[in-house]
Amino acid sequence: MEHLKGIQQEHKIYEQVKRIRTMCRDIYDYAKVTGRIDYNPLEGLHKFLESGKKENMAHVDEKDLPALLRAIDNYPTPDIRIGLKLLTMLFCRPSELREAQWHEFDLDEGLWNIPEERMKKRREHVIPLPTQAVNLLNELKSIRGESEYLFPSRSNPNKPKSDTVFIMALRRLGYEGRQTPHGFRHIASTLLNNKGFDERHIEAALAHVKDGVAGVYNKAQYLNDRKHLMQWYADHLEQLADDTVIQFKKA
Secondary structure (H helix, E strand, O other): OHHHHHHHHHHHHHHHHHHHHHHHHHHHHHHHHOOOOOOOOOOOOHHHHHHHOOOOOOOOOHHHHHHHHHHHHOOOOHHHHHHHHHHHHHOOOHHHHHOOEHHHEEOOOOEEEEOHHHOOOOOOEEEEOOHHHHHHHHHHHHHOOOOOEOOEOOOOOOOEOOOOHHHHHHHHOOOOOOOOOOHHHHHHHHHHHHOOOOHHHHHHHOOOOOOHHHHHHOOOOOHHHHHHHHHHHHHHHHHHHOOOOOOOOOO
16 A cells, blocks of 8 residues: 555656646747747757656557456446546546546537646647447436536545546456556557547547647647547447457458
8 A cells, every 4th residue: 555655646746747847838839939939948858858757558458458348347336437438438538537527518519628727738628428428427427416526535525536546446357557547548549540540630539739839829629520539439449348249350
């Protein structure tokens, strides 16, 4: 447990450093765009700062994904099961889901609007929700009580659950060192790229933002294209998890 607390504290410090670095770079980008400076002195610096520290983003191979999906389907705690399923199909950052509040969702329109203050790049991000996600969210809403959070802390409903909640759930399923909550983003990126989806739509779905001036100006979200992408991905995961479907490999 002490080891886990140490990892948790180290992760928090690392995330704080990244946020500060991103904020400083954004300030210089704005100054450059508005003509206050000629160049951003922090541009490209992240390549060197991140070379010495990489987040653990372990993820299973595609051949092992169906077993993981079925294990998640059978997780005994309903709200955590729903959370893990949402992570797999929405491939958002774990903190974005864990800290999510109900007012961010329009279930009738099938949209999740994450405000800029909760995003890594400090830019608003809209996620089109596949029908499976809408159904899961409605199920979660029926069991979660009156808290504004999707995943409220058991001790304080006015706060979200601990940032280790999904890590511990995957550990209980026997996937420690094999699958992390963040690793679902890598799985999605690999599968979607392999299936020939437009790289721009995948990058937008992952909320990846270009560095420098290009990132400041490029706010295209390809929402209609991403609706199709997200629904295809949810359907694909559902098919993979269905052990009654025989999977054939190409000759």
